[in-house]
Amino acid sequence: MDWDKLRIFHAVADAGSLTHAGDSLHLSQSAVSRQIRGLEESLNTTLFHRHARGLILTEQGELLFDATRAMVKRLDTATARIRDSEEEVFGELRVTTTTGFGSLWLAPRLTKFYEKFPDLRIDLILEERVLDLPMREADVAIRLKEPSQADLIRKRLMSVRMRMYGSPDYLDRTGRLETIKDISKHRLICQNPSAPQVSAGASLVQEVLSHEVASLLTVNSYFGVLQAVINGLGIGVLPDYLVEDFPTLERVLPEIESQEVPVFLAFPEELRHSKRIAAFRDFVQEEIITHRRRLREQRPDEAGDQH
Incomplete structure (x- = not known):
């Protein structure tokens, strides 16, 4: 199957519009339309319903979109691993955690992280929903319970009460x-x-x-x-x-x-050698050590159960 046609199909399905897909791909609407027709002919099926409000995937189109979405995520992972330099930390790092921990503990400390790694772009995703790390919904997670997903490397950071x-x-x-x-x-x-x-x-x-x-x-x-x-x-x-x-x-x-509520940092096994992940993991661990030290200094009676 022609990868160029699949790439264009994925962009159209994601955008729901030939025009918007063409803009993102730097192709004319007619060129995008020709590629979609060619793909439909090669598969002998209809992938989109044409609607006044845009394009809607058919059942067959949904099946193909699920496949291309998984392929794109795998390619993103491969690209990230390839681009991870042995000496430099750059690119995008998608971090997910709860709204409370992310806004009250993590975000205020990111100034130091950016000072050390100014070329890294962080996408901080704050929500209670557990994102699927192996499917690349995020690169690294900080969760207030031990992750249950398979194929994750996990590190217990501390405990919260x-x-x-x-x-x-x-x-x-x-x-x-x-x-x-x-x-x-x-x-x-x-x-x-x-x-x-x-x-x-x-x-x-x-x-x-x-x-x-x-x-x-x-x-x-x-x-x-x-x-x-x-x-x-x-x-x-x-x-x-x-x-x-x-x-x-x-x-x-x-x-x-x-x-006691355990706090874990987790990331996919396939990102084990990622320099971006290692930099973020080390930063969080250093901040937690500093956090514990300050707690002991401020309130020694309350710092004892920070593990």
């Missing part, structure tokens, strides 16, 4: 909690229990909610929970890695916390 925090101003105004029963005088701020999140965090929230809470504010990310806590809306359930970057947060009821 969910704890309760408040702003000093809020606690001065409303009073500090002596026991969990005092939550009846406060607003609890947490991730929505039905939202995707680590099970340990959800369990802690359910435990606190089993007591009479005066008011409840749920947010779909820890970034939102943090903003509400900082602005004095109530007591928030937050990950303990925040205490270094937000030292004014005051821990509430220190005896109450979640189970």
Whole structure:
């Protein structure tokens, strides 16, 4: 099968338009149309339905698009491996992690990474959905649980616990909690229990909610929970890695916390020798060592269970 025709078919299927595909391929619309007709004739099938709003794949077209999509991802992986220099780090690195960890811990530290590797382009993908690394949805992931996908190299980075925090101003105004029963005088701020999140965090929230809470504010990310806590809306359930970057947060009821949540870095086996991956992995590990050291200096009583 003619690869040029497949390449053009993939661009058309991805764009849903002959014109847009032609623009991306630097070909005229008529040239793209001829290639698609030639491919359909060689396969003796129709790949697209022509519609007023554009092109829609037929069932046969969907099957071929699935195949070309997998081929493109494999080619992207091969290209990345070939371009990884033994001495230089450049190109694009797609990093995926949760919205909370990515926005609150990772993103603020990337300035140092760019200072060291200015030619590397990072695509930071923040979402709770677990992306498929072997299928090249991302190059490297930081996940708050051990990855279950096969063919991944994984490295445990540290452990996180969910704890309760408040702003000093809020606690001065409303009073500090002596026991969990005092939550009846406060607003609890947490991730929505039905939202995707680590099970340990959800369990802690359910435990606190089993007591009479005066008011409840749920947010779909820890970034939102943090903003509400900082602005004095109530007591928030937050990950303990925040205490270094937000030292004014005051821990509430220190005896109450979640189970330990492991944090893993993972990437596909086929990128084992990638210089981009190695540079990012080493950077994150160095930052975690620094993070632990600062925690020990700031709050020695809370740094002991950062593994």
